[in-house]
Amino acid sequence: EDQVTQSPEALRLQEGESSSLNCSYTVSGLRGLFWYRQDPGKGPEFLFTLYSAGEEKEKERLKATLTKKESFLHITAPKPEDSATYLCAVQAHGNSWGKLQFGAGTQVVVTP
Amino acid sequence: GAGVSQSPSNKVTEKGKDVELRCDPISGHTALYWYRQSLGQGLEFLIYFQGNSAPDKSGLPSDRFSAERTGGSVSTLTIQRTQQEDSAVYLCASNQLAGNTGELFFGEGSRLTVL
Numbered sequence: 001e002d003q004v005t006q007s008p009e010a011l012r013l014q015e016g017e018s019s020s021l022n023c024s025y026t027v028s029g030l031r032g033l034f035w036y037r038q039d040p041g042k043g044p045e046f047l048f049t050l051y052s053a054g055e056e057k058e059k060e061r062l063k064a065t066l067t068k069k070e071s072f073l074h075i076t077a078p079k080p081e082d083s084a085t086y087l088c089a090v091q092a093h094g095n096s097w098g099k100l101q102f103g104a105g106t107q108v109v110v111t112p
Numbered sequence: 113g114a115g116v117s118q119s120p121s122n123k124v125t126e127k128g129k130d131v132e133l134r135c136d137p138i139s140g141h142t143a144l145y146w147y148r149q150s151l152g153q154g155l156e157f158l159i160y161f162q163g164n165s166a167p168d169k170s171g172l173p174s175d176r177f178s179a180e181r182t183g184g185s186v187s188t189l190t191i192q193r194t195q196q197e198d199s200a201v202y203l204c205a206s207n208q209l210a211g212n213t214g215e216l217f218f219g220e221g222s223r224l225t226v227l
Contacts, residue, residue, distance in 0.1 A: 043218025045218070098216055100214075105154065
């Protein structure tokens with residue numbers, strides 16, 4: 001069974017204090033790994049798709065990396081507006097497009 | 113707006129009642145998805161519609177749950193004889209599969225509370 005585990009569950013950072021979030025996964029043939037950001041009371045917002053080990057994607061202060069067993073979301077010099085819950089999800093070969101297996105998320109709070 | 117629209121945003125119902133949740137996808141998006149997010153848990157896939165193909169219902173938790181999509185656009189998720197464990201945020205998403213990057217466009221969700 002496909003499984004996604006995110007750690008830590010919660011992370012409190014000072015503004016400018018860089019850190020990394022972990023997403024460990026087991027899947028029967030990875031089609032893609034996805035990172036989403038979710039603000040309170042809102043739906044998730046797409047950040048990145050990673051397809052193969054060694055791939056990296058960047059967007060502003062965020063950088064996502066992928067290995068055969070896990071993905072990291074690095075937050076460099078975070079700002080308070082980076083406060084959100086970050087969700088990781090995987091899609092397996094053979095599943096319907098959009099049938100994603102999500103982790104429980106990492107809640108990030110960045111204080112000024 | 114041009115995003116995915118869901119209604120109602122909040123619904124409180126009594127155990128045993130039926131509820132209907134509505135989703136208006138982004139215009140032109142052929143694929144539509146329903147997910148459920150329970151407190152402290154990850155999103156759980158429920159059902160997927162793509163064009164005129166048979167929907168993927170593999171995530172529906174019981175036969176009390178059903179969904180339809182009319183005219184390839186608006187979708188309704190129906191929960192019959194609601195139970196307290198059905199309390200969750202129900203999220204709808206859509207996308208255009210051509211050139212798919214896996215990006216789903218989510219609505220803000222319908223929060224269901226079953227008393």
